[in-house]
Amino acid sequence: MLYEENLAVLQSKYKSVYDVVHADTWISASHISxxxxxxxxxxxxxxxxxxxxxxxxxxxxxHEANKYMSEYFDMSxxxxxxxxxxxxxxxxxxxxxxxxxxxxxxxxxxxADIFMQVIKNIDIKDILESDRVYIVVxxxxxxDFSVAVSKWLQLYNKDMNKIMAAPKYKDLFNEGHALFMQExxxxxxxxxxxxxxDIRLGKIxxxxxxxxxxxxxxxxxxxxxxxxFPEDMPAVVVAAxxxxxxxxxxxKDVKGKAFIFATDTAIPxxxxxxxxxxxxxxxxxxxxxDYFKVNDIEDIPFFVEMYATAEVxxxxxxxxxxxxxxxxxxxxxxxQKAGSKIFSMGNGGSVATAAxxxxxxxxxxxxxxxxxxxxxxxxxxxxGEDAIEISKADTGYMTVxxxxxxxxxxxxxxxxxxxxxxxxxxxxxxxxxxxxTEGGAFKKNLKQMxxxxxxxxxxxxxxxxxxxxxxxxxxxxxxxxIQFVIASLEHMKCDFENIKEQLLVCRDDCIKGKxxxxxxxxxxxxxxxxxxxxxxxxxxxxxxxxTVFLKKYAAELEADMMVDMYHEETDDIKETIRMYExxxxxxxxxxxxxPELIKLADNSITQLNIT
Numbered sequence: 031m032l033y034e035e036n037l038a039v040l041q042s043k044y045k046s047v048y049d050v051v052h053a054d055t056w057i058s059a060s061h062i063s064x065x066x067x068x069x070x071x072x073x074x075x076x077x078x079x080x081x082x083x084x085x086x087x088x089x090x091x092x093h094e095a096n097k098y099m100s101e102y103f104d105m106s107x108x109x110x111x112x113x114x115x116x117x118x119x120x121x122x123x124x125x126x127x128x129x130x131x132x133x134x135x136x137x138x139x140x141x142a143d144i145f146m147q148v149i150k151n152i153d154i155k156d157i158l159e160s161d162r163v164y165i166v167v168x169x170x171x172x173x174d175f176s177v178a179v180s181k182w183l184q185l186y187n188k189d190m191n192k193i194m195a196a197p198k199y200k201d202l203f204n205e206g207h208a209l210f211m212q213e214x215x216x217x218x219x220x221x222x223x224x225x226x227x228d229i230r231l232g233k234i235x236x237x238x239x240x241x242x243x244x245x246x247x248x249x250x251x252x253x254x255x256x257x258x259f260p261e262d263m264p265a266v267v268v269a270a271x272x273x274x275x276x277x278x279x280x281x282k283d284v285k286g287k288a289f290i291f292a293t294d295t296a297i298p299x300x301x302x303x304x305x306x307x308x309x310x311x312x313x314x315x316x317x318x319x320d321y322f323k324v325n326d327i328e329d330i331p332f333f334v335e336m337y338a339t340a341e342v343x344x345x346x347x348x349x350x351x352x353x354x355x356x357x358x359x360x361x362x363x364x365x366q367k368a369g370s371k372i373f374s375m376g377n378g379g380s381v382a383t384a385a386x387x388x389x390x391x392x393x394x395x396x397x398x399x400x401x402x403x404x405x406x407x408x409x410x411x412x413x414g415e416d417a418i419e420i421s422k423a424d425t426g427y428m429t430v431x432x433x434x435x436x437x438x439x440x441x442x443x444x445x446x447x448x449x450x451x452x453x454x455x456x457x458x459x460x461x462x463x464x465x466x467t468e469g470g471a472f473k474k475n476l477k478q479m480x481x482x483x484x485x486x487x488x489x490x491x492x493x494x495x496x497x498x499x500x501x502x503x504x505x506x507x508x509x510x511x512i513q514f515v516i517a518s519l520e521h522m523k524c525d526f527e528n529i530k531e532q533l534l535v536c537r538d539d540c541i542k543g544k545x546x547x548x549x550x551x552x553x554x555x556x557x558x559x560x561x562x563x564x565x566x567x568x569x570x571x572x573x574x575x576x577t578v579f580l581k582k583y584a585a586e587l588e589a590d591m592m593v594d595m596y597h598e599e600t601d602d603i604k605e606t607i608r609m610y611e612x613x614x615x616x617x618x619x620x621x622x623x624x625p626e627l628i629k630l631a632d633n634s635i636t637q638l639n640i641t
Contacts (some may be wrong), residue, residue, distance in 0.1 A: 036149045039158040046171045051149060062143050064118075064151040067091050072152050074118050074144060076202060085117050085144075085198045095120035096128075098197060103128040106190040110182050111135045114210050115196030115203075116145060116165060119154045126160055134182045137165045138175060140199070140206035145170075168206065173457060179217045185225060186592040188218070220446045224379065225589075232585025234315045239358060239579055240630040241340035244637045245351060246507045246515050251370040252333050252354035254503035255392045263496075264288040264396035264488045265389045268307065269382040270295035271403025273469030277481040278401070281305050287489040288398070289496055291389065293381040294321050294342075296401060306330060308496050311354075311385045312338050313377065322346050331500050333388065335377070336361055350501060354388055359575045360518055367514045368506040378450035379443075386454065396462045398484050403470025404448045405430065405438040431472045433465075440471055448473065464488070516638050522576050523631040529571060529580070530624040533617050536567045540614035547607050564613065576627075580620070583627060587619040 040048040061077045069090040076083040087094035099121050102111055107130055116122065116139040125135050139145045145167045148154060157163055164178040183191070193214065200207050228235070266288050268274070268281070278299055284290060285305060292300050292307035294317055300307055301324040309331040317339045332348035336356035343351070356362065357374040365372040375391065377384035382402055389397050428445060432438040440448065448471050455463040455475035465473045466481040479487075507515055539560040546553055571577060581588055591612065 032153055033150045035155055036153070036158065039155050040149070043158060044165065044171065046174070047167060050170050051146065062141075062147050064147050071120065072118050074147065076144075078202075083198060083202060085196070085202075086120065091118060091120050094197070095124045099124040099128070102192060102194065105129055105133045105192060106187070108132050108184070109134075109187045109190040109192070112191065112193040112214055113137045113196065114194070114207055115139060115199035116148060117196040117199070118152055119148060119157050121196050122157050122163060126157070126162060131162070133162065135163045136175065136178050136182070137163060138210055139165065139167045140203040140210070142167050142169050173453070175213065176217055179214075183217070183221050184592070185589055188221070216449065219442055223443050223446060228582070229585045229589050231315055232582040235337045236579045236583035236627070237630060238315050238337045238340045239582070240627070240634055242336060242338065242343060243515055243519060243634050245343050246353070246364065247512050247638065248505050248508055249351045249353055250503045250505060251365060251372055252352040252388060253371055253373070253391070255500070257393050258499050258502055259289065259392055259394060260493065261393060261395055262491065263394065263493055264398060265394045266290050266398045266400060267382055267385045267389070267402065268292045268296045268300060269399070269401040269403075270299060271401045271467065271470055272407035273403050273467050274299060274401030276468050277466070279303055280481050280485060283485055284489055286492050286494065286496070289394070291385045293385060295381070297321055297327070298324055301325065301327075309333055309500060311381055311388070312342060313381050313384050315339055317342050319345050335384070354384070358578045360522065363575075364514055364518055365506065368511050370504075370506055378447055378454070380447045383447050383450050386451065390454070390458060390461065395460065396464070396488050398464045398466050398481075398488065399476070400466050400481050402451075402465065402467045404444045405432060405440040405471040407469060432470060433467075433472045433478060435472075438471060451476070462488075512638060516635055519631050519635045519638070523628055523635070525574055525576050526624055526628045526631065529574070530621065532567045532570060533621050533624070536564050537614055537617040537621065539563050540610045540617065544607055544610040544614070547603055547610070579627065580623070584620060584623055587616060591616045
């Protein structure tokens with residue numbers, strides 16, 4: 031009965047875990063058992079080399095857990111506790127009981143057999159049901175660890191989070207603990223890189239997102255290619271790493287025998303050998319135009335994301351433009367109105383990983399990579415480009431093994447792309463991933479071979495319908511349907527105007543609130559009115575569909591607002607004064623931005639009306 035009750039909660043919250051756990055094929059491990067403690071509760075016992083290791087107190091596991099967890103009870107608001115080991119659940123239960131309601135816990139259990147014994151013998155429904163706890167079990171839902179971290183790790187809590195291991199776990203599963211710590215380190219580095227990118231490029235993201243609405247007229251949705259390609263058709267992703275010079279000419283042997291998907295940086299190299307790729311992909315919000323200054327590029331199907339460089343789209347004037355991904359509800363609703371769809375798709379962060387993500391979505395079962403070095407060759411990062419100077423003291427670089435087992439230098443940003451490719455190849459085991467780069471960083475979980483061998487093995491059949499397949503999705507926002515886009519921009523412009531008016535009120539309220547608290551006579555009723563007004567405006571901004579553009583445009587401002595949000599003054603009045611002043615600066619910053627956003631929306635409306 032207890033087992034079935036635990037399973038029922040697993041099914042509703044941890045479906046991927048449930049699918050594995052409830053299967054009858056799982057064999058109970060004889061080296062792990064659950065025994066009752068003297069004062070109640072259960073103890074996990076690990077039998078190792080004729081020795082019993084008790085992971086919890088044999089006498090009183092509840093008292094032990096309370097004492098062990100006491101140093102974490104005062105964790106800051108919105109912080110995260112990374113816990114290595116679920117054990118009998120008592121440490122997690124003490125966490126839930128004694129920490130603040132907005133503190134989260136990510137539990138990584140390195141032994142699936144222990145988890146199975148817990149599910150079968152210990153009531154942990156409360157832990158499984160808690161929205162403050164997320165459990166990851168090695169070998170079952172490993173991918174969920176990065177998902178949970180990405181969801182809960184923020185600029186304002188990055189320095190407040192803590193890491194701990196349940197009793198005995200660090201010694202018993204030492205190798206797994208090292209990997210656990212390394213995974214957290216890598217996820218933090220990924221967070222810093224992406225956060226800095228969002229802050230640095232947030233404004234241009236928003237500008238592109240608004241300007242690119244003009245290019246919706248006559249576009250297609252890349253998502254609609256899902257299931258359209260023959261399952262036996264291979265795909266070649268062409269990146270522009272230094273090794274591309276070794277095997278690029280072999281693309282002539284691939285034309286018509288595989289789907290050639292070229293990254294934007296590789297375009298000049300491919301065109302120069304007289305080959306037109308089947309499609310181009312670009313996601314960079316600041317891509318230089320030089321990569322696109324080739325003959326007849328407008329004839330090649332062009333796949334972009336919502337935030338792709340607007341100047342590039344304007345320059346290329348692609349006859350067949352595909353939008354692949356968007357994180358804007360406004361864009362999603364527009365595509366839905368036009369009878370199609372678009373959504374935010376995890377793309378790994380680089381143009382090559384975005385190409386891979388789309389090929390997976392479309393159903394390709396063989397994906398060949400060339401030019402995907404992800405590492406330096408003689409201090410060169412791209413084919414045909416000059417070497418760059420790299421200082422050994424530069425913290426932006428690290429070393430990994432190349433395909434020959436030697437140390438090679440890699441940018442930390444590229445290391446994230448490398449791990450994404452390795453993880454995606456591990457996740458999609460029904461897809462053959464072939465690294466035919468012939469240079470650069472070694473990629474685990476991919477088959478290594480020369481491009482020539484990959485062509486001989488996977489590119490034997492001919493396909494004369496690649497172009498027909500690519501152009502099979504219908505054009506969108508044609509004729510009267512373009513009015514959907516114009517109406518959306520008009521509505522957006524109106525919302526920006528309303529937000530601007532409300533921000534003026536909030537800015538003045540913050541000034542009043544500060545003045546009241548600094549005076550000798552405090553008007554409680556007026557402070558309540560001010561706080562209610564500020565709360566209403568904040569909720570309005572969060573709830574409006576335009577928030578994605580506003581937040582990105584104001585990324586630097588947002589970061590400054592949030593970075594010390596929970597670093598409070600000990601005196602309540604001083605803390606409230608501090609927050610009023612910080613909020614006033616925030617609203618002032620947003621007020622300066624609003625006219626620029628209104629102008630962007632207005633310009634796009636004008637362009638669409640002309641066309």
